[in-house]
Amino acid sequence: ALHANPCDLGHDTDKIYIKHHPTKSISFSAMAVGYALPNGNSIGGPLIGVGRYIAQGLSNLDKETGEGSPALDWTFGAHGMIVEVNEETGEYRVLKVASVYDVGRAVNPDIVRGQAIGGMIQGLGTAICEGYIYDQQGRLLNPSFTDNKIPTSKDLPMEIECAVVETPQIDGPYGARGVGEHSMISVAPALGNAIQKATGAEITHMPMRFEDVWRAIRKKEPIDNWITKSPVGSCRSAPELRKHI
Numbered sequence: 001a002l003h004a005n006p007c008d009l010g011h012d013t014d015k016i017y018i019k020h021h022p023t024k025s026i027s028f029s030a031m032a033v034g035y036a037l038p039n040g041n042s043i044g045g046p047l048i049g050v051g052r053y054i055a056q057g058l059s060n061l062d063k064e065t066g067e068g069s070p071a072l073d074w075t076f077g078a079h080g081m082i083v084e085v086n087e088e089t090g091e092y093r094v095l096k097v098a099s100v101y102d103v104g105r106a107v108n109p110d111i112v113r114g115q116a117i118g119g120m121i122q123g124l125g126t127a128i129c130e131g132y133i134y135d136q137q138g139r140l141l142n143p144s145f146t147d148n149k150i151p152t153s154k155d156l157p158m159e160i161e162c163a164v165v166e167t168p169q170i171d172g173p174y175g176a177r178g179v180g181e182h183s184m185i186s187v188a189p190a191l192g193n194a195i196q197k198a199t200g201a202e203i204t205h206m207p208m209r210f211e212d213v214w215r216a217i218r219k220k221e222p223i224d225n226w227i228t229k230s231p232v233g234s235c236r237s238a239p240e241l242r243k244h245i
Contacts, residue, residue, distance in 0.1 A: 090214025104177030119183025
């Protein structure tokens with residue numbers, strides 16, 4: 001895409017550039033799903049990473065005694081969201097959240113679903129409105145529950161889907177695998193991606209308050225400053241929402 005010899009390319013935290021011409025560059029985000037040339041031709045495809053991790057000092061469980069030192073189980077899952085964003089005010093609303101988790105074996109499907117939905121709601125709280133805010137002198141601006149907002153039933157998505165995949169865990173109880181805190185981990189990235197897809201504005205911190213979205217839309221560049229002088233944004237539904245993904 002840069003029409004340069006690979007040996008002449010350098011990189012930093014967010015882009016690849018030509019060493020002798022640093023202003024000619026391409027951001028990693030522009031290449032994440034393949035790079036499109038001005039004439040419409042595309043180069044490459046989605047970036048795929050492959051890695052391995054092996055914990056040390058472990059052993060399988062003895063089938064007769066149950067003794068051993070197995071590794072912690074790994075739970076895999078993902079979230080997807082549909083949001084509406086008011087580009088004039090930065091206010092947004094989560095319309096739908098879908099999640100899927102491999103729980104090993106769902107011993108009690110209703111409890112598993114409750115855990116997944118509860119974790120999703122908790123994840124939305126930390127992603128949208130929960131968090132400490134300090135001014136430039138380090139003074140806490142939201143020291144009480146009046147100012148540090150948490151989501152209520154009015155802030156829940158209009159639609160929630162929760163799917164479960166079962167791949168029994170050999171050394172888990174009845175094949176089960178943990179799904180407690182896992183269900184809130186990917187909520188914030190899913191929300192940030194949905195906002196970015198809808199507006200082109202990227203936010204790289206939590207919480208993603210309405211004023212942060214407003215600033216990001218105006219700048220069209222990442223906001224990564226944790227310190228702000230702005231009032232605390234409330235966690236509420238946004239009116240007159242115009243753009244959605």
